[in-house]
Amino acid sequence: MSRFNFLFKFSYRNIWREPKRALIMIFSLAIGTGYILWVLNFSEAGSKEVMNDFLSQYAGSYQITNKDYYPEGNTKRFNTFATIRTGDIPGQELASSIPRVVSPVFISGNKKTLGVLLNGTVPQLEDKFSKLTTAVKTGRFVAPDSSNEIVLGMSLANKIDIKIGEQVAVIGQARDGSVANDLFTVVGFLDFGGGDLEDSLSFTNLESAQTLFSLDEDEYHQRVNFDMERNPPTLEKLQVTTWHQLLPEISVSIRFIDGFTKIVCIVVVGVISLGLSNTLMISFLERQKEFSALNIIGANRTWIISSLFIEVFLTGTLALLIGLLIGHLCTWLNFYYPINLELFTSGKPMYLGGMLIHPYVKIYPVSKYYWQVAILIYLFLIISMIYPSYKIMNRGKDAI
Amino acid sequence: MQFELKNVSKVYETGQENITYGAKNINLTIREGDFMALVGPSGSGKTTLLNLIAGLLAPSTGEVFHKGEDITHLTLEERTKHRLDYMGFVFQDYQLLPVLTAYENVEFPLQLKNIDKEEIKERVLWALDQVGLASFKDRFPKQLSGGQQQRVSIARAIACRPSLILADEPTANLDSKTSQEIIDLFKKLNSEFNLTFIFSTHDQRLIDQVKTVLYIKDGQIADQKEH
Numbered sequence: 234m235s236r237f238n239f240l241f242k243f244s245y246r247n248i249w250r251e252p253k254r255a256l257i258m259i260f261s262l263a264i265g266t267g268y269i270l271w272v273l274n275f276s277e278a279g280s281k282e283v284m285n286d287f288l289s290q291y292a293g294s295y296q297i298t299n300k301d302y303y304p305e306g307n308t309k310r311f312n313t314f315a316t317i318r319t320g321d322i323p324g325q326e327l328a329s330s331i332p333r334v335v336s337p338v339f340i341s342g343n344k345k346t347l348g349v350l351l352n353g354t355v356p357q358l359e360d361k362f363s364k365l366t367t368a369v370k371t372g373r374f375v376a377p378d379s380s381n382e383i384v385l386g387m388s389l390a391n392k393i394d395i396k397i398g399e400q401v402a403v404i405g406q407a408r409d410g411s412v413a414n415d416l417f418t419v420v421g422f423l424d425f426g427g428g429d430l431e432d433s434l435s436f437t438n439l440e441s442a443q444t445l446f447s448l449d450e451d452e453y454h455q456r457v458n459f460d461m462e463r464n465p466p467t468l469e470k471l472q473v474t475t476w477h478q479l480l481p482e483i484s485v486s487i488r489f490i491d492g493f494t495k496i497v498c499i500v501v502v503g504v505i506s507l508g509l510s511n512t513l514m515i516s517f518l519e520r521q522k523e524f525s526a527l528n529i530i531g532a533n534r535t536w537i538i539s540s541l542f543i544e545v546f547l548t549g550t551l552a553l554l555i556g557l558l559i560g561h562l563c564t565w566l567n568f569y570y571p572i573n574l575e576l577f578t579s580g581k582p583m584y585l586g587g588m589l590i591h592p593y594v595k596i597y598p599v600s601k602y603y604w605q606v607a608i609l610i611y612l613f614l615i616i617s618m619i620y621p622s623y624k625i626m627n628r629g630k631d632a633i
Numbered sequence: 634m635q636f637e638l639k640n641v642s643k644v645y646e647t648g649q650e651n652i653t654y655g656a657k658n659i660n661l662t663i664r665e666g667d668f669m670a671l672v673g674p675s676g677s678g679k680t681t682l683l684n685l686i687a688g689l690l691a692p693s694t695g696e697v698f699h700k701g702e703d704i705t706h707l708t709l710e711e712r713t714k715h716r717l718d719y720m721g722f723v724f725q726d727y728q729l730l731p732v733l734t735a736y737e738n739v740e741f742p743l744q745l746k747n748i749d750k751e752e753i754k755e756r757v758l759w760a761l762d763q764v765g766l767a768s769f770k771d772r773f774p775k776q777l778s779g780g781q782q783q784r785v786s787i788a789r790a791i792a793c794r795p796s797l798i799l800a801d802e803p804t805a806n807l808d809s810k811t812s813q814e815i816i817d818l819f820k821k822l823n824s825e826f827n828l829t830f831i832f833s834t835h836d837q838r839l840i841d842q843v844k845t846v847l848y849i850k851d852g853q854i855a856d857q858k859e860h
Contacts (some may be wrong), residue, residue, distance in 0.1 A: 235753075239737075239744040246732035526728035529689060530789070531717030531745045533710050 240536070244543035251516075258512050259552045265505040266556025266610060269498045271563045273602040275572070276494040278564075279594045280487050283574075285461050287483075287585045288476055290364045291430070293331075293457035295465040295475040297322060302454060302472060308479050311337060311454070313406060319451045321471060329460040331358040332453040334442035338405035338413075340385070340435060342393025349389060351403060351435050353442020353453070362459035365436070372397045372421030375438045382438065383417035386431035387424050395419055407447040415445050426584070483585060499609070506613030510620070513545065517621040524625060538622050549614040553607055560606075567596040635796055635829060636663040636686060641695030643681055643852075655681035657852040659695070663797065666827045668820070670840050673849035679833040680801060682849060686831065687720060687799050688712035717745055721790025723800035727782040729774040735761065735785045736770035739792050746793065760788035764818060780811035784818065791822060797829045798822075804836045816842055 248255050288294060299315035313336045319327070334353035339346050356377045359365045366374040375382040383401060395401055400416045407413035417437060425431050443450060458465075465473050477484035517524075524537055571593040574583055583590050643655040656678050663669070663686070671679040684690040685697065688704065689712075696705045704715060716722075721742075729738050739760050743753045761767045764784035774782050783803065790798050800819075804812035816839050822828045832839060840846055841860075848856040 235750050236744050236747055239740070242737075243730070243732065250732050523728075523730070526724065527730075528713060529687070529716065529722050529724075529728075531713060531742050531793075533713045536745065 240540055241543060244540045245547055247540070247544050248548055254512070254516070255548065258509065259548060259555065262505060262509060262549065262552035262610070263555035263559060265501060266553055266606060267559030267563060269501055269609075270557060270560025270602055270606050271567075271596070272494060272498055273606070274560070274564045274599050275567070275594075275596050276491055277599045277602070278596045279572075280491060281461075282594045283585065283590055284476075284483075284487065286590050288461065289362075289459060290368060290425070291434070292476055292479060293363070293459045294461050294463065295458050295473055296479070297326060297330075297456040297458070297468065298454060298472045298474065300470070300472045303474065308474065311335065313337075313446065313454065314408060316408065316448060316452045316454055317456065317471060318449070318453075322456055323466070323468070326456065326458065326466060326468075329362055329463070330456045330458040331355055331362055332439060333455045333457055334439060334446060334448060334453045335455055336405055336442075336446060338403050338435075340389070340393060341402040341404070342390070342395035343399070344394035345392055346402075347389065347393055347432075349386075349433050349435050351405065351437065351442065351445075353437050353439045353445075355439050368423045368425055369421040370424035372419075374421055375436060375441075376420075377438060379420075379438060379441070381415060381417045381441050382420045384421040384423055384436045385419060386434050387422040388431035389433070389435065390419070390422050392432070397421065403445065405446065407445070408452075409447045411447070413445045413447065417441070429584075502609050502613055506617050509614070510617035513617055513621060517541065517624070534625055538625055541621060541625075542618060545614050545618055546611075549610060553610050556610075557603060557606070561598060561603075564596050564598050567594075571595045635665055635667075635700065637661070637698040638685065639696045639698070641685055641692045641697060643685060643690055644693040654678075654852040655690075656685055656692075659685070659852075659854060661686075661847070661854065663829060663831065665796070665829055666823065667829045667831070667845060668823045668843050669830065669845040669847060670832045670834050670843040671847050671849055672834065672840055673855075677849045678852035679849050681852065683799050683801055683831065683833045686797075687722070688716055717742060717793070719796045721793060721795040721798040723783070723786050723790050723798065723803045725802035725805045727774070727779075727786045727806075729782055729785055729789075731774050734771050734773055735766060735777065735788075738774070738785055739788045742789060742793050756792050756794075757788075760792035761785075763791065763822065764788045778811075779807055780814060783807060783811075783815055787815070787818060787822075791826075791828065795828075797831065800830065800832045800834075802834055802836075803832060804834065804839055809838070812836060812838060 297317065299317050301312050301315035304310050304312050319332070331354060336351055337348060338351040340349050356366065356374055359374070369384060371387070372384070375384055383403070385395065385401070393401070397419055400418050403415055403417050405413045423431060423434060423436075439453065440450070443452065465475050467473065527537055528534070573593055575581070638659050638661040641659040642657050645653045645655055647653050659682060671682055673679050681690065685692055688697070688707065692705060696703055698704065699715070699719065704712070707715060730741065733741065736757055739757045740753055743756055748756070758767060761770055764787050766781060766784050766788065769777060769781060774785070777785065804815055807815060819830055820842065823830055832843065834840060844860055846858045846860070847854050
């Protein structure tokens with residue numbers, strides 16, 4: 234123990250023999266580490282925040298449907314004959330989920346008839362789990378016990394020329410194969426910030442939709458879950474479709490951005506490590522004479538390399554701790570002062586999947602990145618030690 | 634007889650088909666209590682011979698014996714251990730470790746030998762006392778004069794109680810007064826503890842005060858004088 238303590242003391246003091254160089258090395262590594270941690274937190278928390286903001290408006294985290302609802306897995310087509318019933322769904326899946334009847338229909342206004350997606354939903358549950366009702370900026374959302382009330386996208390309403398209080402004709406196909414048609418009173422307009430969804434969505438309450446499509450009172454098409462932290466279940470008789478499958482283009486974009494961010498981080502760590510390796514190399518080459526003297530006095534190569542490893546380990550650990558602290562503080566700073574995404578869009582609004590998304594992103598610490606960054610830094614430190622160690626070990630048969 | 638070199642040569646390859654002898658057919662016996670100087674012009678092979686005795690260089694041909702045991706073919710690590718167990722070194726430029734105090738510099742080889750803590754303390758204080766620097770034990774090398782640094786270097790060499798102390802130009806960086814003090818110290822250690830010293834030197838004062846002078850020329854022992 235005494236021998237190790239001596240080795241440790243020797244290595245620790247060696248770090249500070251050139252204080253300026255040590256401080257520059259420690260702080261450059263720390264700033265790099267802090268930056269990487271912040272970027273990873275930003276990437277993960279930012280993506281999650283944006284997606285949560287987007288998904289909680291309408292799409293949800295995953296949905297449970299009849300296995301035949303999306304023919305051949307194509308989520309752009311609907312088999313409206315394939316319904317589900319509340320009794321088919323496991324109890325734990327009923328919490329934080331909303332039953333919806335979702336079927337393509339024609340809506341006819343004063344000027345035009347357009348094809349849209351009619352959603353029959355439970356307004357109280359939308360209030361509780363989603364942000365859908367907050368998108369109604371003009372008028373109101375459909376009342377829970379109302380009959381044949383409808384909310385239209387703002388853009389759709391303009392196109393078919395309809396105002397609040399007026400009636401629209403809705404024409405679709407009922408569960409029994411007959412033509413489903415009825416008149417609905419417009420009570421509000423959805424404003425998604427001018428996105429594409431304003432052209433294609435309409436909402437009524439569940440009972441009105443079930444009546445229109447000749448469905449039983451516990452029969453619907455989708456059970457949409459809004460618990461973002463919940464892992465989608467595997468159900469034997471029903472189809473579970475995640476938002477990644479429903480919105481593959483968005484999912485791929487998010488994965489691409491996340492993957493690219495991680496590659497950038499690895500490259501940054503690599504560049505920092507090369508710089509560190511170079512500094513270490515210069516420092517070690519300058520000390521060749523000292524290593525020879527140590528060997529002459531009686532220190533073997535293992536002892537010398539051990540002392541260098543301790544030096545590098547201590548330097549790296551110190552830099553890592555400072556770096557993680559910097560990254561953590563910056564992350565918390567952006568938790569309390571969220572980043573305005575419009576900084577990256579020259580002030581233009583951001584749309585995702587046809588919806589305006591919240592431009593401010595809160596960043597929060599993602600614990601897995603703390604140890605992943607630490608492992609990455611240590612890995613590169615070990616790599617940076619390979620060449621100096623090789624130089625010391627490979628001295629041939631002469632000690633000097 | 635402590636160390637014996639039999640027909641030892643060291644060849645340096647300096648290019649295609651060009652070889653230089655750092656040492657050539659050296660036969661040398663070092664006995665306990667010897668106080669010997671290797672003398673010769675620069676490049677004559679004094680330091681090479683010192684390094685061959687120390688095991689820092691492996692001979693190209695010939696054998697090196699220590700107490701009758703052939704140590705020529707020891708591995709690099711074995712030679713390092715052998716040096717630690719039996720030899721002490723004094724350098725021209727002291728080679729003290731700047732991050733360690735005088736006490737810790739002397740402690741260094743004892744820590745490598747894994748000696749008991751109390752014994753380390755006893756030996757370090759004894760060694761520093763022998764060189765007259767017990768009161769400077771907590772000073773770092775940069776806080777000591779050249780002569781004091783060389784004394785610490787000597788304390789480090791004797792702390793392990795070696796059979797042989799090798800000193801490469803130990804007085805070259807010192808003024809004449811300090812040089813004489815260091816030579817006196819070497820003489821005291823030689824006479825009081827029968828320590829064996831081999832110096833590589835140009836310093837006439839030291840040459841005049843050793844018991845044996847070996848004149849080295851072109852890697853060979855050209856002459857030997859006893860005082």
